[in-house]
Structure formats: structure tokens, C-alpha cells
Amino acid sequence: MLTIKGLHCGYGGNSAINGIDITIAKGELVTVIGPNGAGKSTLLRTISGLLKPTSGSIIFDGQDLLAIQPDAIVRTGIIHVPEGRMVLGRMSVRENLVLGAYARVQDAKVKRDFEHALALFPILEQRIDQQAGTLSGGEQQMLAIGRGLMGNPRLLMLDEPSLGIAPIIVEKIFAAIADIQSRGVTMLLVEQNAAKALAAADRAYALDLGRMTASGPASALLNDPRVRQAYLGI
Numbered sequence: 001m002l003t004i005k006g007l008h009c010g011y012g013g014n015s016a017i018n019g020i021d022i023t024i025a026k027g028e029l030v031t032v033i034g035p036n037g038a039g040k041s042t043l044l045r046t047i048s049g050l051l052k053p054t055s056g057s058i059i060f061d062g063q064d065l066l067a068i069q070p071d072a073i074v075r076t077g078i079i080h081v082p083e084g085r086m087v088l089g090r091m092s093v094r095e096n097l098v099l100g101a102y103a104r105v106q107d108a109k110v111k112r113d114f115e116h117a118l119a120l121f122p123i124l125e126q127r128i129d130q131q132a133g134t135l136s137g138g139e140q141q142m143l144a145i146g147r148g149l150m151g152n153p154r155l156l157m158l159d160e161p162s163l164g165i166a167p168i169i170v171e172k173i174f175a176a177i178a179d180i181q182s183r184g185v186t187m188l189l190v191e192q193n194a195a196k197a198l199a200a201a202d203r204a205y206a207l208d209l210g211r212m213t214a215s216g217p218a219s220a221l222l223n224d225p226r227v228r229q230a231y232l233g234i
Contacts, residue, residue, distance in 0.1 A: 001026045001186055002047075002155060007056035009039075009046045010210075016042040018210040019056070024155070024188060029181045031189040031197040031218060033231055034207035040190040041083055043207070044157050047188075048080040049073045060155070075103050077154030083163065083190075085144040089133025093124050096132050096143055100150030109152065117146035120176050138169030145176065156180065157188045162196065174200055194231040198222040206231065 002024040009017040017039045024030045045051045049070035058065040118125040121142040162170045191197035201218035221227045
């Protein structure tokens, strides 16, 4: 579904990604792990069209993403849930969710996805008319994922969904990730919590200083002594 080859990208002349290759098959949950500054968020921003690479290619279901604008990338079915959640604080939970479907024809499928988001995160239904800015960090993360689902993603990209979240909420979020994949949504998960990410994923890539240091089945990386020492502290 997604093929990235020889990708180079950076900020202000400074390189953040150095020639990486990634593939994601339909229905897979692929994770990218690595420390702060590894280039993980840059990768997602480049796929979304928010950053333009200096070289390389990104092909999604046969379409060249580098040839189209970010709004058109959303319409291909690529939905990006960014680090930091970025909910609209003065808008209600309901309004944030509805906004996630801005690029869709308003039909019965939108209503179905709205109901799915609330079923996935029941606390959002309890807070439905509450301003998003008054939610806890964990609730805002649930809202951000729910808003992403409202875009009817073919590829859902999650950037650090466990960051700054209480452990009990992290468990709920990873349970939701498993549920979303079970419904046929392909997923790309960027996550510092390497143990949780590798346990959840089908395949994984380890990124450090913009370069790929390991790749393969997630279970193999989880048991790789180099990965365990570098990313799991074992």
C-alpha cells in the first residue's frame, strides 16, 4: 500500500532523514521506534505532505504523493494524528469529531464512524458537549484518534499516542489501536514506548539520527539483543 524509497528530508538545510526505505502492506500495523530526534515525526510529516523531501519517492497505492498537496493526500485516505494531539480547545468534543470528516460526503457512513469513535472511547460520549480544551491529556488523545477515524482512513498514522499519558490510559489506547486494525485499517505507528509498540505491531523499523538501524517482524526486533539494549533498556 505504501512504498518509500531513498527518502531524504530535513529542516533549514539540516538533514533529519537520510535515505530510508519503508514498505507497508494493506492491513498491517507497522511501527517506527527510536529516540527523540531520530526523525520519526519528520517521517510522518513528509508522508502527509507538510514537509517536502530533498530526494526520494513516496508511493501510496500507486499514486505519487510528492506530486500532490496535503489536502489531496488526506483525500487519498491518509490520516495523520499528530504528536501533541492538537485538538481545537474552544470547540466541543462533538465539533472536533465532526471536523475530522470535513473532506467526506456527509452520509450514513459518517454517522456510523461517529458512533464507532464513541463506542471505542465511551468517555467521549460523556464529554460530547464539553470543550476539548477542558479534557485531560488522555481524553484529548482519545479525541484526536477519534477525529482521525472520522476521516475514514485507509492508512492511519499515529504520532506518539502514549506520550505524557497515564499508564492506565495507555492500555486503553493500545486496545483501541488493536480494535482499529481488526477492522481492516492499515496503520503506521510512531512511538517511543518501544515495548508496547513492538508488542502491538506486525513489522517494525528502528530509526536513529535519521537512519534505519533495524527492520523486520516486530517480534524479531522485540527479541533482538541490540534493539533490547538500545530501545528497551534490557
